[in-house]
């Protein structure tokens with residue numbers, strides 16, 4: 001009798017311990033203090049280039065209209081977990097992020113945490129943006145505030161009920177997210193190192209050009225080696241030397257400026273959107289991207 005009671009209380013204690021440590025481990029950790037007075041708005045002109053390099057418009061511009069600066073969101077992103085609806089990030093205080101501070105934007109991009117302290121889904125590629133400098137985020141903030149407010153709210157995500165519990169993203173982060181580290185390594189050559197930042201962090205090129213595991217995280221061995229598109233409508237090419245070994249740095253610079261490839265005409269589809277942005281960058285940044293991409297180790301193309 002006594003033994004049974006002790007067993008039950010041990011079991012209850014174990015469950016409570018697992019529950020509370022899980023709760024602690026999956027807690028959102030915003031990097032920046034909400035009211036940090038040093039985090040003032042930056043330079044909107046430079047922020048425009050951060051916005052281009054980050055390819056924010058490809059997801060956040062309202063679909064079905066030509067203005068890439070109308071950031072009403074609502075684009076549907078299909079995924080194995082359901083459909084994500086990209087939010088409105090225009091400066092509208094109600095429907096968008098007009099009431100946010102620079103710290104709020106920094107915590108979204110670096111930590112994947114919202115102003116109300118909830119995890120974002122990694123469909124928002126913060127696993128790459130996490131390496132962004134605070135200087136770039138301040139400039140981006142200033143630029144976003146020059147755009148027109150869009151008063152319409154984006155629709156809510158249509159994902160399965162289990163995934164609606166944002167706290168579960170904490171497990172994903174424990175396994176796959178390294179705050180402040182976007183991947184890649186610097187080698188001391190300033191052109192290469194600028195390229196590493198543009199490719200790994202801002203340009204989040206690996207998010208498309210890699211394969212993912214069942215949790216939707218990039219498999220390291222396939223990084224840049226290509227993979228099925230997240231919407232399952234094609235195969236994103238291998239951009240390591242196995243795929244584009246015959247391209248010169250100059251070929252890459254040309255593609256990033258005009259979309260023209262050395263072999264087969266022009267890149268299309270979502271890569272054409274990427275090129276709309278890389279075309280806006282200064283030539284030195286395209287050269288930096290090219291130098292870094294050419295330095296990637298060869299990795300075999302994974303089987304879809």
Ligand code: HEC
Nearest residue numbers: 054055056059084085086087089108114120121123124125
């Ligand atoms: C691949 C598509 C994609 C790209 C590229 C992208 N985002 Fe997002 N973003 C999303 C999705 C999806 C969400 C919603 C995440 C969620 O609900 O958890 C989001 C959420 C956000 C939020 C939070 C909005 C809110 O209302 O809480 C901000 C801010 C944001 N993105 C800014 C940016 C900026 C700035 C860039 C460019 C540097 C960018 N995003 C690039 C898809 C994208």
Ligand code: HEC
Nearest residue numbers: 203204205208236237239261266267268269270271274293
């Ligand atoms: C939103 C997904 C996405 C992102 C982000 C993206 N790409 Fe691509 N990329 C593609 C797709 C899809 C293609 C194939 C386009 C085609 O076949 O017309 C492609 C094609 C390419 C090619 C041509 C490969 C070949 O064999 O023809 C290169 C090089 C390339 N991307 C480099 C980059 C770089 C560098 C970045 C980051 C600055 C980047 N991509 C970001 C999806 C993406």
